[in-house]
Amino acid sequence: MSTAPNTFDGSCLCGAVRYEVSGTPDLFFLCHCSRCRKGTGSAHASNMFIPDGKLVWLSGEDMVTTFAVEGAQHARAFCSRCGSPVPIVRPGGRVKLPAGSLDTNAGMRPLAHIWTGSRADWDDHLEDVTAFGERPG
Ligand SMILES: [Zn+2]
């Protein structure tokens, strides 16, 4: 089904944290839940999930901070300098990989929007919003 590469390289915004994840993603969700909106500051998180994925920190492992929501399954990892989301290994060995952090191609399209019942009031038909190739003006 997938032509996805089996090695994914990525980094955070400041460049301190670099990683490589290997494995085959089985899910790619755009999650609009309130926790993902808070955690990204955007309309949704964009996460690939890689069962039995192998996560290797190429640099900056000591900069990686994790946060788990108490009493929930929601957890995230991020660079403690720039705040960028980075991959995290979840229970069962599934790697959650924020697709926006990739420096290589994802190689697959998202499979679904999820938790759309929780989406922001401005998150509706965004594909219809006027588009510019770069910042206008
Ligand atoms: Zn960083």
Ligand SMILES: [Zn+2]
């Ligand atoms: Zn979510």
